[in-house]
Amino acid sequence: MNIFKLSIKNILNKPLSSAISLALLVLGIGIISLLLQLNSLIKNQMDNNLKGIDMVVGAKGSPLQLILSSVYHVDSPTGNISLDEAEKISENRMVGSSIKLLYGDNYKGFRIVGAEKKFIDLYKGVIKEGKEWKNSYEVLVGSKVHKKLKINIGDELVSSHGLRETGESHDDKSFKVVGILKPSNSVMDQLIITSPQSVWSIHDNHDHQEGDDHLHNDKEITAMLIKFKSPMNIIQFPRQINENTNLQAAVPSYEISRLFKLFGFGIETLSYLAYIIIIVSGFSLFINLFNSMSERKYEMALIRTLGASRFQLSTMIIFESLMLTISGFILGMLFSRFGVMFVSSLMEESLNYSINSFRILSEEYWLLGLSVLIGFISSTIPALQVYNMNISKILADE
Amino acid sequence: MIKTKDVQFSYDNQVFFKFCDIDLKSNENLLIVGSSGIGKTTLLHLLAGLLNLNSGSIELFGKELSKLSSYQLDEFRKNNIGIVFQRPHFVNSLTVKENLQLAQYIANKKDNNRIETILKNLNIFDKLNKKTNQLSQGEKQRVSIAMAIVNSPKLILADEPTSSLDDNNCANVIKLLKKQALEFEAQLIVITHDSRLKKHFEKSIEL
Structure with a gap:
C-alpha cells in the first residue's frame, strides 16, 4: 500500500463521477489532438506535393481548381490550353523549367497523366520494376495504384474519359503497363503516368474518327507546372500572364494558404469548443473532489491520526486528480489516433489520398502540460482544505 | 511514563477546560470517567497531540508534546x-x-504477518479482504482496534469505545482492549462516561 495505490483505489471507488470527468477530458484533449494531427498531416502532404512547383499555367477559371487538379489531382481540370501558347511561356527567360501535363482520363478512378519524364523526377520517382515508357500507350503506375488494383507489368488498361470510373471508356485502344514506381510519398503514388503523345493519340482516335482533314498541329495540354529561375519572379510573372494572355497562372503556395485560411476558421472554432470542454472537465473534476472531501473528512482525519502529515494527505488529493487527467491525456491521444485512421480511410476511399502518422507533435506535449495543469488547478482548493483541516474538530463532531 | 501537569485548554477563548494531573507508570492502564461536555474528547486529543494545549505540560515517554513541531507530532x-x-472510521475504498x-505504510512499516496475527487475535481474520462497509458494527469495532495496534504503539487511546454496546459486548470489548494492550506491551487509556467500565480498571480518575 502506498499513496499512489490509495489514489487509484479512491478513483475506482467512485467510478461514475470519475468517469464523467475523464470522458470530458478525453473528448477535449482528443478533439484538439485530432485537429492538430490532421492539420499537420494534410499540410505535410500538401507541402510535399508542392516541392519544385512555383506556378501552374492552365485554362482560365478558378485558380484554386487549377492547383487542385494539376498539383493534387483531386479536382477537374479548368479546361485545355494550346501547346503553342504554353511553349511560348516556357521559353520565357524567367522560367527555369516547365513540365507539360495532360490529364482528364482515369482507370478505375486512378488518374492517367500524360507528362514529360521530368515529371517523375520532380517527385523523385524511382522505378521499382520494369522500365520507362518508350512508345505510345506504355504507362508507369504509381505504387498505390499497383497495390490497390493489383496491376502488374504487362497488364492492359482500358481508360475511361473524365475523372470518374463511370466515364465513357476508350475501348478501342488500351494502355500497357511497362513499369511500377517505388512509393514516393507524394501524389505520384496514386497516378498512372504515360507520355503526352499517348494521351494525344488516344483522344485523336476518339474524337476524330470521322477522319476530317484536321492537321492536328493545334495540340492542346491541360496544364503546365513551372519552376522559376529566381523566386523573385513569383510576384511579377503570374500577373503578366493573367493580364496579357488568355491563360491563367496560379501560384500554388498562395492558393493553398488561402485554402488553409478558409478551413482554418473551422478548425479554430472547433478547437475553442474543445478547450471549453477541457475547462468544463476541470470544473467537474474540482466539484467531484470538493464533494468527496466532505464525505471523506473522517477518513482524512483517520489518516492524519495514523501519523500521516498534512503534506502527505494533500499530495494524495493532488495525485488523485493528476492520475485522472494524465490518463485522460493518454486516452485522448488514443482517441485522436483512431480518429486519424478513420479520416484517413475516408480520404483513401474518396480521394485516393492517405495520411498516416503516429508521430507525437510538439503541440501535443503542450496538451500533456495542459492536462497536468488542469489536474493541479482543480485539486488545489481540495488539497488546501485537507492541509488546513482541523482533525480534532472533525473527530469531536462525530 | 505518562505525566500531565496543569493542563489547560480553551476553544477560541470561550469554552475553558482545566484538567486534573495524570501520572502513570509504564505498564499501568487508566480509565478517565466524566459526563458529556466535560472535555473528555478534548483531553484525549491533547494526549494524542491532535490539539495544542494552552498551558501546562504533557509528557509522554520522555517527550514534552508542547515542544514538538506539527511535523514532529505527526x-x-x-x-x-x-x-x-x-x-x-476507515478508508472506505480499501479492504x-x-x-x-x-496504517503500516504511513508508519513506514510493512508486515503482513503482523496484520494476520492481529486479525486472528481479534477473531476477524475471515474479514481480511472485505470492504469495511460490509462489516457489522461489532466487526468494525474490532478492525478499529486492529488499526490502533497494528503499528505496535506504546499508548492506546480509546474514546468511548463502549458507549453504544450492551453489557455483554461492553465487557468483551474492554477485555479485548486490555488483552491486546497486554500482549503488545502497550499502555491503555480509556475515556468514557460509561461507569460500567470502572470495575475493569485498577486506576481511574473522574473529570
Whole structure:
C-alpha cells in the first residue's frame, strides 16, 4: 500500500463521477489532438506535393481548381490550353523549367497523366520494376495504384474519359503497363503516368474518327507546372500572364494558404469548443473532489491520526486528480489516433489520398502540460482544505 | 511514563477546560470517567497531540508534546500512539487488509504477518479482504482496534469505545482492549462516561 495505490483505489471507488470527468477530458484533449494531427498531416502532404512547383499555367477559371487538379489531382481540370501558347511561356527567360501535363482520363478512378519524364523526377520517382515508357500507350503506375488494383507489368488498361470510373471508356485502344514506381510519398503514388503523345493519340482516335482533314498541329495540354529561375519572379510573372494572355497562372503556395485560411476558421472554432470542454472537465473534476472531501473528512482525519502529515494527505488529493487527467491525456491521444485512421480511410476511399502518422507533435506535449495543469488547478482548493483541516474538530463532531 | 501537569485548554477563548494531573507508570492502564461536555474528547486529543494545549505540560515517554513541531507530532503519533474512536472510521475504498497496510505504510512499516496475527487475535481474520462497509458494527469495532495496534504503539487511546454496546459486548470489548494492550506491551487509556467500565480498571480518575 502506498499513496499512489490509495489514489487509484479512491478513483475506482467512485467510478461514475470519475468517469464523467475523464470522458470530458478525453473528448477535449482528443478533439484538439485530432485537429492538430490532421492539420499537420494534410499540410505535410500538401507541402510535399508542392516541392519544385512555383506556378501552374492552365485554362482560365478558378485558380484554386487549377492547383487542385494539376498539383493534387483531386479536382477537374479548368479546361485545355494550346501547346503553342504554353511553349511560348516556357521559353520565357524567367522560367527555369516547365513540365507539360495532360490529364482528364482515369482507370478505375486512378488518374492517367500524360507528362514529360521530368515529371517523375520532380517527385523523385524511382522505378521499382520494369522500365520507362518508350512508345505510345506504355504507362508507369504509381505504387498505390499497383497495390490497390493489383496491376502488374504487362497488364492492359482500358481508360475511361473524365475523372470518374463511370466515364465513357476508350475501348478501342488500351494502355500497357511497362513499369511500377517505388512509393514516393507524394501524389505520384496514386497516378498512372504515360507520355503526352499517348494521351494525344488516344483522344485523336476518339474524337476524330470521322477522319476530317484536321492537321492536328493545334495540340492542346491541360496544364503546365513551372519552376522559376529566381523566386523573385513569383510576384511579377503570374500577373503578366493573367493580364496579357488568355491563360491563367496560379501560384500554388498562395492558393493553398488561402485554402488553409478558409478551413482554418473551422478548425479554430472547433478547437475553442474543445478547450471549453477541457475547462468544463476541470470544473467537474474540482466539484467531484470538493464533494468527496466532505464525505471523506473522517477518513482524512483517520489518516492524519495514523501519523500521516498534512503534506502527505494533500499530495494524495493532488495525485488523485493528476492520475485522472494524465490518463485522460493518454486516452485522448488514443482517441485522436483512431480518429486519424478513420479520416484517413475516408480520404483513401474518396480521394485516393492517405495520411498516416503516429508521430507525437510538439503541440501535443503542450496538451500533456495542459492536462497536468488542469489536474493541479482543480485539486488545489481540495488539497488546501485537507492541509488546513482541523482533525480534532472533525473527530469531536462525530 | 505518562505525566500531565496543569493542563489547560480553551476553544477560541470561550469554552475553558482545566484538567486534573495524570501520572502513570509504564505498564499501568487508566480509565478517565466524566459526563458529556466535560472535555473528555478534548483531553484525549491533547494526549494524542491532535490539539495544542494552552498551558501546562504533557509528557509522554520522555517527550514534552508542547515542544514538538506539527511535523514532529505527526512522527511521534505514528510511532507511539494508536487511537480507537467512538465510531470506527476507515478508508472506505480499501479492504480491511488494505486499511491496515495503509496504517503500516504511513508508519513506514510493512508486515503482513503482523496484520494476520492481529486479525486472528481479534477473531476477524475471515474479514481480511472485505470492504469495511460490509462489516457489522461489532466487526468494525474490532478492525478499529486492529488499526490502533497494528503499528505496535506504546499508548492506546480509546474514546468511548463502549458507549453504544450492551453489557455483554461492553465487557468483551474492554477485555479485548486490555488483552491486546497486554500482549503488545502497550499502555491503555480509556475515556468514557460509561461507569460500567470502572470495575475493569485498577486506576481511574473522574473529570
